[in-house]
Amino acid sequence: MVHAQDVSLPPRLFPLSLSVEAGQVVHLIGPNGSGKSTLLQLLSGLEMPETGHIAINSQRLGGQTRQTLAQWRGYLMQHQRPAFVMAVFEYLSLVLDSLPRQSLQQMAGSARDEAVNHIASRLAVSDKLHRRIDSLSGGEWQRVRLAGALLQVLPSLNPHACLLLLDEPATGLDVAQQEIIYQEISMMAATYGIAIVMANHDLNRTLVHADKVLLLNQGRLVATGRPGQVLTDRQLSEVFATPLEQVSTVNGPVIMRARTS
Structure with a gap:
């Protein structure tokens, strides 16, 4: 569904490839400055890679409008x-304004309000x-x-959405x-089958919640695979x-600083 082929933006990110399927949760981990935010920026389409390309459902991001x-x-x-400055409900309304007008016009106002309230x-x-x-x-x-990010990809409001990018x-x-x-x-x-790609600093959350992990360091991909492999x-x-x-515990494995003698 989401495919990045040999994308790079030196010196922040060096060539790597990534595939994310519908309903898959992918965690990007690594020290500060390892390239996590840069990769998310490229996947969002708001910045273009120096090399390689990114596609969502076979549609390349290059040349797409911000509305698309x-x-x-x-x-x-x-x-x-x-x-x-604005009220919280006004901020969330701006999110709804970015969604397909046809989808919103077909939905009753009460249904939109129900989605926001939920x-x-x-x-x-x-x-x-109202704050x-x-x-x-x-x-x-x-x-x-x-x-706001969840509303943007909620299928009842936006049937075209398939990807959610989260930076910490x-x-x-x-x-x-x-x-x-x-x-x-x-x-x-x-x-809903939304693909999730998120930068994360909590390694123990990654151990439990991720389907796939990319370990980055100094802009380079060190390892990728299931949490136990990475x-x-x-x-x-x-x-x-x-x-x-x-370390094994009664609640499962936990990552912690190793004891030194």
Whole structure:
């Protein structure tokens, strides 16, 4: 469904290839500056690779309008705030404005409101809808932004959407909020068949929630495969330049800093 062939943008990212199928959750992991955000930017179509190409459902991203890209994929960037102040419901309305007009015209207003209220409730921002975005805490704003990204790819609102790109979606969230976020991501993939590609710093979440992992370092692909194949003690310790190991617990394996004698 999503295919990147030998894409690069030196020196931030060197040639790599990636395929993501419908309903698959792919985690991008690696130290800061390893190329995760650059790869997401290229997959979004907002930046073009120096070499290679990217296609969604066999349609190349190069030359597509921003409106077309918005119909195909949702994209949660890092630390993004609108250029002007508005209420949360106005921000979410801007997301709906980017969706296919034909789809929205065929849907009753009550159905649109129901979709917004459902996502807002799931992410615990229903009571924030009439608040100004500049009054929100960092965690509240992160959940509002994620609500917008989920609405953009919700099939009932946008039947053309097939890809959701997330750049560290759990940033600034407490443990309970993180659990909700990962549940929603898993639901979008399993229930609606949305392909998910996300940058992630929580290796233990990757161990549990990812179907496929790309381990990046200094713009290069070090390893790719299932979590158990990629998140090995040796590879993680080398890439993160600190001793890491998987430890068995009653709740399953956990990655932690290795004890040194």
